[in-house]
Amino acid sequence: MKSWERAWRGGKNDWRLHMLSVFSVAVAFVCLAAALLVVVNIDSVRNRWASTGRISVFLKATASPDQAQKLETALRATPGVADVNFVSSRDARADIMKNGGGDLLAKLPDAAFPASLELKTVGDPTGEELKTLAARVESLPAVESIETYSGWTQKLGNLLTGGVTAAVLLALVVFGAVVSVVGSTMRLTLQRRRIEVEVLKLVGATDAYVRRPFVVEGAAQGALGASLAIALLGVLYAIVTQRLDGELALLVGASPTFLPWTFVLGTVATGAALGASAAYVSLRRLLVV
Amino acid sequence: MEGVDESGTFRPMLRAGARFDPSAANKPILVFQDVHKAYKADAPVLRGMNLGIERGEFVFFTGPSGAGKSTLLRLLYAEESLDSGRILFMGREVGRLTPEAIPFLRRNIGVVFQDFKLVENWSVTENVALPLEVLGLPARLIRQRTGEALERVGLGGRGNDLAGTLSGGEQQRVAIARAIVGEPALVLADEPTGNLDPQLAVDILGLFEDIHDTGVTVIFATHDRSLLDIRPRRVVILQDGKTIDAPNGLEDPEELDQLQVA
Ligand SMILES: Nc1ncnc2c1ncn2[C@@H]1O[C@H](COP(=O)(O)OP(=O)(O)OP(=O)(O)O)[C@@H](O)[C@H]1O
Ligand SMILES: [Mg+2]
Numbered sequence: 394m395k396s397w398e399r400a401w402r403g404g405k406n407d408w409r410l411h412m413l414s415v416f417s418v419a420v421a422f423v424c425l426a427a428a429l430l431v432v433v434n435i436d437s438v439r440n441r442w443a444s445t446g447r448i449s450v451f452l453k454a455t456a457s458p459d460q461a462q463k464l465e466t467a468l469r470a471t472p473g474v475a476d477v478n479f480v481s482s483r484d485a486r487a488d489i490m491k492n493g494g495g496d497l498l499a500k501l502p503d504a505a506f507p508a509s510l511e512l513k514t515v516g517d518p519t520g521e522e523l524k525t526l527a528a529r530v531e532s533l534p535a536v537e538s539i540e541t542y543s544g545w546t547q548k549l550g551n552l553l554t555g556g557v558t559a560a561v562l563l564a565l566v567v568f569g570a571v572v573s574v575v576g577s578t579m580r581l582t583l584q585r586r587r588i589e590v591e592v593l594k595l596v597g598a599t600d601a602y603v604r605r606p607f608v609v610e611g612a613a614q615g616a617l618g619a620s621l622a623i624a625l626l627g628v629l630y631a632i633v634t635q636r637l638d639g640e641l642a643l644l645v646g647a648s649p650t651f652l653p654w655t656f657v658l659g660t661v662a663t664g665a666a667l668g669a670s671a672a673y674v675s676l677r678r679l680l681v682v
Numbered sequence: 683m684e685g686v687d688e689s690g691t692f693r694p695m696l697r698a699g700a701r702f703d704p705s706a707a708n709k710p711i712l713v714f715q716d717v718h719k720a721y722k723a724d725a726p727v728l729r730g731m732n733l734g735i736e737r738g739e740f741v742f743f744t745g746p747s748g749a750g751k752s753t754l755l756r757l758l759y760a761e762e763s764l765d766s767g768r769i770l771f772m773g774r775e776v777g778r779l780t781p782e783a784i785p786f787l788r789r790n791i792g793v794v795f796q797d798f799k800l801v802e803n804w805s806v807t808e809n810v811a812l813p814l815e816v817l818g819l820p821a822r823l824i825r826q827r828t829g830e831a832l833e834r835v836g837l838g839g840r841g842n843d844l845a846g847t848l849s850g851g852e853q854q855r856v857a858i859a860r861a862i863v864g865e866p867a868l869v870l871a872d873e874p875t876g877n878l879d880p881q882l883a884v885d886i887l888g889l890f891e892d893i894h895d896t897g898v899t900v901i902f903a904t905h906d907r908s909l910l911d912i913r914p915r916r917v918v919i920l921q922d923g924k925t926i927d928a929p930n931g932l933e934d935p936e937e938l939d940q941l942q943v944a
Contacts, residue, residue: 406803589801595759596813596864597789599782 400606400613403589407582411614414578418618418664419625421570426626426652426660428560433656434649435556439549441647442542448512448527449540454504456535464535465510473526476513482506507537568667571618575611575671583607583679608672615668619661627651709773711737711868711899712758714925717767719753727753729923730767735901737867740894742910742931743903745920751903754920755870758901759791760784772867789817792861792869796876798853802846806837806856809845813864831863832856835889851882858889868899875906883909907932 404411450468452461461479468477480488485506490499514526527541583590593603634649652660712735720726727750735741743751756762757769760776769776771787779787792813800809807828814824832838835855840848845856854874861869871890875883887902887909894900904910910917914931 402804402808586801588799589804592799592801592812592860593816594785595788595793595799596816596860597785597787598816599785602816 396605396609400609403582403586403606404610404613407585410578410582411610414574414614415617415621417574418571418615418668419621421567421574422619422622422660422664423625425560425564425567426622427629428556428563429656429660430626430630430652432553432556432560433652434647435549435553437650438647439546439553442546442549447542448514448523448530449542450510450512450530451507451537451539452509453535453537454507456508456537460535461508461510464533467533468510468512468530471526471529473515473522474512475515478511478513480509480511482508485509568663571615571664571667572671572674575614575668576675578614579607579611579672579675580679582610583676604673604676607676608669611672612665612669615664615666615671616661617664618668619664623652623657623660710734710770711739711772712901713768713770714754715768715770717754717757717769718765719750719757719762720765726923728757728764731920731923731925733918733925733927735899738894738897738899740891740900740915741902742915742917743901743920744905744907744910744917747905749920750923751905751920752872755793755872755901755903758868758870759788759793785816789813789864790866790868792864792866794854794857794861794869794871794874796873798850798857798877800845800853800856800860802844804845805841806832806843806845806848807841809856810841810859810863812860817864827863828859831859834862834892835859851878851885854878854882854886855889858886858893862893862898866898868901869893871900871902871904873904874902875904875909880908884912887912 450464452464456464465477465479468474482503483506485508486501486503489506512530514523523541523543527539530536531539590603630649630651637649712733714731714733716730716732717728718726718730719728731754743754745751753762757764758771758776760779764777767777772790774787776787807825810831811824811828814827819827829838829841832841835858837852837855837859840852845853848856854877858874861871869890874890875886878886883906890900890902891913902909910932917928917931919926919928
């Protein structure tokens with residue numbers, strides 16, 4: 394009889410106890426997975442902003458179309474610039490209004506929206522490269538100001554660091570909770586099945602043989618709890634993103650993503666590993682010949 | 683299979699299929715030499731007991747409550763460790779087995795208790811099959827041998843019943859089937875009839891005699907005097923931490939006289 398068959402035989406009699414354990418593990422993992430989801434999305438927004446390789450060159454209000462034309466030609470010739478696109482005041486306004494600008498913005502004249510040259514850089518420049526390029530462009534005549542969006546990247550980077558730190562701390566708490574939940578479930582189930590364990594040892598089962606189905610049960614509890622947590626989070630995520638209807642997505646420049654499958658697998662694997670080790674450790678102390 | 687020596691640390695010498703050591707055939711299967719055991723220093727249970735049991739013997743262990751019958755059996759299957767002296771089972775010193783070797787010792791010993799120790803929410807078959815599953819035998823062989831063991835204890839056809847639903851006498855039969863299914867060389871019974879009424883007790887004793895008839899060494903611990911008198915058998919009395927041997931049972935007047943002297 395395989396270990397998992399023995400685990401199933403033992404577990405099905407105590408299914409209520411195991412369900413309780415799985416739910417507790419799931420609750421713990423939902424917190425962690427939610428934190429991961431937030432971190433993943435901050436990261437995706439940051440990457441979106443960091444890797445745009447975009448520079449907006451805002452023109453002086455006094456700049457004539459001729460000057461703008463000259464500037465565009467000059468920029469095209471600048472090394473590191475892949476493409477230049479002129480956005481007139483009218484275009485800029487239309488663009489913003491399209492995204493739902495509201496009444497107040499609609500009342501403003503075209504001139505309130507500065508014309509700009511939108512640069513696309515070659516490849517994905519590093520922050521340093523972007524900075525040199527920006528400095529060079531800024532010194533050109535007719536340029537009012539430029540925006541490299543690196544400030545945003547920086548801010549999001551900081552937020553991300555904070556998020557990761559919080560997630561790591563949360564993970565420690567969650568791991569502790571999972572280990573203690575699975576560990577005490579195992580101690581309880583061992584208590585209920587002590588005759589089975591006693592007889593197993595009496596008929597010459599090795600400690601490893603006795604322990605194996607319990608470890609399988611612990612792993613199953615951890616994995617099931619983690620999977621349940623992911624499923625639950627998936628449902629919550631679907632509900633939230635359905636209401637989001639694109640506006641917010643446009644505002645931050647990236648649409649929300651769910652946890653990538655590597656994270657999902659990793660969470661389930663972590664659940665299994667924690668459950669298995671919790672079972673192993675709690676039995677080690679109780680199963681001495 | 684029985685006598686499988688996975689760890690290489692316990693190699694029984696007289697098992698079917700196992701390496702046969704002719705010299706072992708002439709040696710007692712079980713030897714106790716000057717065995718001392720105390721749970722508390724001021725109340726020793728065994729105080730230098732000596733005993734030899736031949737292969738294929740049927741021996742009663744008896745003695746007053748608290749004399750140490752259960753202790754002696756637990757020492758044998760290494761559930762307890764002895765303080766000094768030696769216990770030799772099939773030529774191997776039990777007290778010196780490493781923890782890893784103990785399971786392999788136990789695969790050669792079947793044990794039956796007063797309280798049956800069955801997993802009540804398992805079927806009879808599952809309970810009996812346990813020693814074979816521990817050995818990792820193929821499912822088909824396990825089914826076959828489990829069925830045979832149940833036949834031998836008169837429970838053929840009851841395999842699918844839950845163990846907890848059986849009567850006390852039936853439960854003890856299941857426990858006996860579990861003890862013999864692995865074809866151990868030695869079967870230990872610690873007051874197996876203690877929870878059963880007198881007629882059932884006699885039936886159960888009869889089962890152990892049947893097992894004994896197949897060549898298995900049986901040690902039957904009891905303080906039920908009526909069982910001892912059914913047939914003249916070797917009786918070992920535990921008293922004051924030592925053994926008194928009555929090779930022909932307690933019925934023999936001469937023996938009894940000697941016992942008084944001892
Ligand atoms: N685990 C233990 N810890 C401490 N003392 C024990 C333990 N097991 C047994 N004893 C003591 O050792 C003595 C012998 O006990 P044991 O159970 O071997 O007697 P027994 O002959 O089997 O008695 P009974 O006929 O009542 O079953 C008793 O005094 C008992 O209290
Ligand atoms: Mg006893």
